Amino acid sequence: MSVDRTIKLKLELPEKDKDALKQTMTLSNHVFNGIAQYGFDNHTCSKVTVHHATYYSIREKYPELPCSILQGIRDVACEALKSVELKRLPKSKQFSAIRYNKRVCNINLQKGTVTLASTKGRVKATFPIPEYYRRYLDWDLKTSTLSYNRQQDTFYLHVTVRKDSPQASGDRIIGVDRGIVNIAVTSNNKFFNSSQIKNVRAKYAYLRAELQSKGTRSAKRKLREISGREERFVKDVNHCISKAIVAMPYDVVAIEDLNSIRVQSRIKGIEFTRKLNNWSFYQLEQFMRYKAEAAGKSVIMIDPRYTSQKCSRCGHIYKGNRKGNSFHCVKCGFSLHADLNAARNIASVGKLMLVGCPVNQPNVACNEVEAYIGIETEHSYKSHSTSVS
Ligand SMILES: [Zn+2]
Structure with missing residues (x-):
């Protein structure tokens, strides 16, 4: 199995090369429409x-249209026709993005250079590599797509890179x-919570609510600003938490499959806006x-059935076992903190999944020796210092 990622690079080009690429795009899209029509x-x-x-x-x-670009256009047109099962005619606009296969697009990710075929010969462009993309430098290059932003008069190259899926080398699972109160709780007894994030959310x-009741135009603008700031804050928190969890000495991270209806209904009951929560949970994932x-x-998804009702020591399942934050079998x-009990259940279901056992049985053996640790929380996450004004 392999993993694909697409990275977006902002190209720097002299004006005359921009013109060459614009002309190439215009012609390519014109030809695309002709092929699709056929x-x-x-x-x-x-x-x-x-x-x-x-x-x-x-x-x-x-x-003047390089033949390998033409082949790319033909492939895209055929795929577009196939995807609509020939029921509609796919149409391209003048500056719709065009595909470059490997032969017509010579990328050097390390050096930050690329040469692209055009109607006026090859053009050379450079691009800065954002820090975040450096991890992909040694991945295999696949197809690329060239897009053009008219407002910015800027070309972007969207490069698909591929790597064989790293199979976790071990089977240590966490x-x-x-959750809401505790953003994440791990089966090795770490609680990632933040009074700060709660305060920030409450403040926002x-x-x-204030701004919504006003309903003026400036209130609306302010509202947009606020939600942007809140998203950035949550994003930052999610980055910190995910980094800490992945750095723990485990090979596989097991989490609940949030698409499950059971989880959805559990989330719904919680006071904060569901939209933000869902968005934030998925982002952490x-x-x-x-x-x-x-x-x-690797990260594996488990069936969330019973994770909050099941005793992580004896496997007994009973709804009344959980009362708010505490779990008592x-x-x-x-007895254990309810979120920690859930995290341990998630780990044991994940363990069974790894060895290929059926996982939907209510009684899942858990061979860990449990000590009563009560509701003692380890605030491994509290020094977060993003300022929010
Ligand atoms: Zn029990």
Whole structure:
């Protein structure tokens, strides 16, 4: 299995080369429309058929269009026809993005240079590599897409890079429970919470309500600013938490599959706006995935059934076992912070998944020796210092 990522590079080019690329795009999209029309009229999306029918006439009519760009256009047109099952005619605009295959787009990620075929010969562009993308420098280069932003008069190259999926080398597994009060709790007894994030959210919720009731134009603008600031704050927090979790000495991170209906209804009941929570949970998941991938670790999704009702020591499942923050097993008397109990259940379901056992059985053996640690929280996350004004 392999993983693909697309990185977006901002190209720096002299004016005359920009013109060459604009002309290439315009012509490419014109040709695209012609090829798509042919496939649509003749009810085919076969690359071979379309190639034989259109290639030579296009070469003759537009000799300046490099033939490998033309092949790329044909492929994209056929794929576009296929994706709409030939029911609609796909159309490109003058500056729609165009595909460059490897032969016509010579990228050097290390040096930050690329040469692109154009109607006026090859053009050379440079690009800065954002820090965040440095991890992809040694990945395999796949296809690239050139896009043009008219307002900025700027070209972007979207490069797809591929790496064979790093199979986790070990089977040490950590379970992570995500929540509102505790943003994340891990099965090795770490609590990631922040009174700060709660305060920030409460403050923004208050401000939002105030501004919404005003409803003026400036209130609306202010509202947008506020939600942007709040998102940036949450993003920063999610970065810190995911980084800390992935750095822990485990190979596999197990989390609940949030698409599950059970989790959705659990989230719904909580007072904060669901939209923000969902968005924030998914973001934390994304960040953990990226970071795990880069560290040669993996993230697995588990069925969230029973994670909050099941005793992580004896496996007994009972709704009344959980009361707010505390979990108390009516069968064996085991007590634990409810989120930590959930995190341990997530880890044990993940363990079974790794060895290929059926995981939906209510009684999941847990061979860890549990000590009563009560509701003692370890504030491993409290020194966060983003200022919010
Ligand atoms: Zn129990």
